[in-house]
Amino acid sequence: MAIAGCGTTSAAPVALPPVDGVPDYQLGAAYPPPAQVTVVARDRTAQAPAAGRYGICYVNGFQTQPGELGTWPQSALLRKSDGSLVYDPDWPDEVLLDTRTPEQRATIVGTVSDWIKECVGSGYNAVEFDNIDSYNRTGGVLNRDDAVALARDLVAVAHAAGLAAAQKNAAEDSSTLRTAGFDFAVAEECAAYGECSGYTGVYGNHVVDIEYTDNLPRPFATMCADPATPRSVVLRDRDLVAPTAPGYHFQTCP
Incomplete structure (x- = not known):
């Protein structure tokens, strides 16, 4: 498969997702994607990316x-x-990481670097770093500058390993994160919340959007027809289950 584009912010070129790529978001379960899919995101614990x-x-x-x-x-x-410990109020089984000092950020990078190496070894093209905006959920204990400093270090590790780096959510921080080295964005529900321009204004067509069936303020077909919606968009079930599980939903724009 031909992969369009190369990142311009890393020391060495990295491959970007194909423009107009048809995405599937498989964090809940890995399975053979539908034939039309050209971009697949999986959890690092899935080990293997989708072939081709x-x-x-x-x-x-x-x-x-x-x-x-x-x-x-x-x-x-x-x-x-x-x-x-400080838990995420929306994800009570996840503890926030402490980004406040260079020493703590270095400890985080040391752990995450091993995972990035696993992604490389498995054959992935890119890595997406989630919860960059965790600082917003701490009442000022954590701040954006420290989060960006950690993000910059993680992007550097990804680039050194030959992977593109994706900003995950945090539309309001896109310009700053692009400067920190991110190559493209993975956005959840940007069409539902009217945030897509926050990504496309920075990354152009290199934005992958995931919308969810339980939060559609307007029909998905209307979202598809909206020029503000990224060109790579998929509608999934909230739990991102496999096709064999109840509740599975996968839909792309015509």
Whole structure:
């Protein structure tokens, strides 16, 4: 498959997702994608990308993944003044990482770097770093500057390994994150929330958008026809289950 474009912000060229690529978002379960799909995102624990497609490796770089709290150095975890861990209010099984000092950021990079190497070894083309905007959920304890500093370090590791780096969500920070080195964006529900221009205004057509069936303020066909919607968009079920599971939904624009 021909892969369009190369990143311009890394030391060495990296392959970007094909413009007009048809995406599938498979974080909940990995399965053979529909024939028309050209871009597939999978969790790093899925190990193998979809054969013959542009592969994006999902990494939670700013919070712990469910079930992986014990694998993190204690110094990397954000704590309250009483020593208790700070959990994401929307994802109560994920603990926020502490980005406040260079030493703590280096500890985080040390852990995530191993995952990036796994993504490379598995054959992915890119890595997406989730929860960059975790700082917004800490009441000012964490800040954007430190999050961007960590993001810049993670992007550098990805580029050195030959992977493109995708900004995940955080539309309001797109310009700053692009300057930090990100090559493209993976956005969730930007059409539903009217945020797509925050990504396309920075990354042009190199934006992959995922909309969800349980949050459609207007018909998906109307979203597809809206020029503000990215050209690579898919409608999925919220749990991102496999086709054999109840609730599975996969739909692309005509």
